[in-house]
Amino acid sequence: MKFSRTSQRRVILSELRKLKSHPTADELYTIVREKLPQISLGTVYRNLDQMAEAGIVQRLELCGRQKRFDGNIDRHYHMRCPDCGAVKDVENDRMSHVESILSDVLEDLDAEGFWIEFTGQCKDCNKPRVEII
């Protein structure tokens, strides 16, 4: 599939690039409609997804559509399979070093906390790729 050049895609991209606010699709829809009053919300969604897939824009967040829960409340880390969507615990000794640096970063930024997640394919995963974002 090739990208066609359309005014909709051009305006969506240029408006997104002007913003520092990391907008949602519907926020961008509101902005883009000032230039293209006839554009539809579905067009905004479709173009953002296509451009994210192509690496032209960044889609924030790794998490899927559904919330996931963990009975283990100790600090530990997860790896999410981009193909089947499964989430598994991972362990690595270097993470304590990462945590100590990030605790300094938190002070610098005056932030409250951080979240780290890994992506990687399950060893035993043969399922077709699912859209996890």
Add this chain to the structure above:
Amino acid sequence: MKFSRTSQRRVILSELRKLKSHPTADELYTIVREKLPQISLGTVYRNLDQMAEAGIVQRLELCGRQKRFDGNIDRHYHMRCPDCGAVKDVENDRMSHVESILSDVLEDLDAEGFWIEFTGQCKDCNKPRVEII
């Protein structure tokens, strides 16, 4: 508000603690129904949220309900305000050090990538807390 002791909450928690799979609410609902066939999906949702709020279980993922997009595709980091949900870019020199350690971690884990996100209140945020998860 105090927690009452109910069989629903007890079974939800004990079944969750048995699992390594980080289930979604509806996956857990399916499992819990084997013990309590009359339980409703809403009860599972409500109890998981309450227990997450109380720190008894962990809710994975930080991201909100809506996807967010960024025109800047260079590697950089975000801080999400737990009160108003806004997402802002943050910068810190220590992050390059974190990245170099994490690239070793990726090799160890045979993972593909990582995602880091910070939480922290906006300086100018007076909005009431919104449920971002």
Add this chain to the structure above:
DNA sequence: CCATTTTTAGTAATGATTACTATTTTTAAA
């Protein structure tokens, strides 16, 4: 036991996203 608070099951509503479809636009080659 009893009044108050909390929780429940069941159902309806919400809201973000995706799917569908007939039409229009873009593309690239003749």
Add this chain to the structure above:
DNA sequence: TTTAAAAATAGTAATCATTACTAAAAATGG
């Protein structure tokens, strides 16, 4: 430049995870 194929569009309907609502039931603490 036509022109046929491919891609994209607007508008609408459908989906699906989650939340809200409600009357009834259960738990709590005196």
